[in-house]
Amino acid sequence: MRIPIATFIAGLLFGVGLTISEMTNPAKVMAFLDIFRFWDPSLAFVMGGALITTFIGYQWVLRKDGPLFAEKFRLPTKQDVDGRLIGGAALFGIGWGMVGLCPGPAIANLSFAGNNGLIFVLSMLATMAAFKFLNREKV
Amino acid sequence: MTEFTPLSATIGGVLIGISAVWMMASVGRIAGISGIISGGIAGAKGDMAWRVTFILGLLAGPFLAGLARPELLKASFPTEGIYLILAGILVGWGTSLGSGCTSGHGVCGIARFSARSIIATLTFMATGILTVFCMRYFGVIV
Numbered sequence: 001m002r003i004p005i006a007t008f009i010a011g012l013l014f015g016v017g018l019t020i021s022e023m024t025n026p027a028k029v030m031a032f033l034d035i036f037r038f039w040d041p042s043l044a045f046v047m048g049g050a051l052i053t054t055f056i057g058y059q060w061v062l063r064k065d066g067p068l069f070a071e072k073f074r075l076p077t078k079q080d081v082d083g084r085l086i087g088g089a090a091l092f093g094i095g096w097g098m099v100g101l102c103p104g105p106a107i108a109n110l111s112f113a114g115n116n117g118l119i120f121v122l123s124m125l126a127t128m129a130a131f132k133f134l135n136r137e138k139v
Numbered sequence: 140m141t142e143f144t145p146l147s148a149t150i151g152g153v154l155i156g157i158s159a160v161w162m163m164a165s166v167g168r169i170a171g172i173s174g175i176i177s178g179g180i181a182g183a184k185g186d187m188a189w190r191v192t193f194i195l196g197l198l199a200g201p202f203l204a205g206l207a208r209p210e211l212l213k214a215s216f217p218t219e220g221i222y223l224i225l226a227g228i229l230v231g232w233g234t235s236l237g238s239g240c241t242s243g244h245g246v247c248g249i250a251r252f253s254a255r256s257i258i259a260t261l262t263f264m265a266t267g268i269l270t271v272f273c274m275r276y277f278g279v280i281v
């Protein structure tokens with residue numbers, strides 16, 4: 001029971017952070033990527049604030065023996081920079097630029113922004129499910 | 140065109156960072172949204188609850204922030220219609236293939252100095268910028 005409550009709090013903090021920084025507004029995210037026209041650097045400050053906080057916090061947390069409510073820290077183990085990583089990131093960036101939504105803000109968006117976000121999320125979920133199905137032997 | 144808001148952006152960013160640190164400190168996991176979602180699709184039964192409550196929290200976040208500052212709850216979409224579907228496909232496939240998105244690679248990964256995450260973040264920033272540039276060039280957004 002403690003684990004789902006802990007992750008609810010994490011999701012809540014994440015959602016509040018996205019909303020305060022207005023990353024739930026696709027126009028604002030798109031304006032960050034619009035460096036040649038109407039550039040709004042806000043997203044860089046969101047990432048900067050998040051990165052510095054996470055960096056400092058991880059230094060402190062990862063020195064402990066393990067997390068509070070689970071057995072061990074689960075850190076990604078892949079090390080190789082390959083075509084899948086770069087190709088996947090490249091495709092993700094195209095989709096991100098096209099609408100101004102990435103997965104976190106897209107979900108947070110659902111609670112107030114209406115059908116546009118919902119169409120995006122349904123398309124994203126269906127594609128993730130299709131990817132899983134097609135790669136079911138490999139993963 | 141939106142206004143540059145460095146203060147609220149930094150405050151929001153720090154909250155996202157606290158969320159990521161709390162996630163690691165409490166359950167030992169990366170706060171990577173695409174992974175939390177895709178892992179829940181046809182995932183193992185005992186592995187679902189924490190994902191669902193995280194998403195519920197993420198949905199409740201804007202409500203909470205909106206109680207204090209209702210004007211924050213705005214979302215305008217420069218592109219609509221078919222672009223929403225196309226972008227959903229690209230984001231769904233891209234984050235699955237590349238094992239992460241803005242949160243997992245861009246925040247949690249870079250904070251650990253992961254070479255994979257640094258390269259992924261530079262790549263999606265570059266293609267995102269290029270995409271917006273092309274959409275302006277071809278008049279999709281004005």
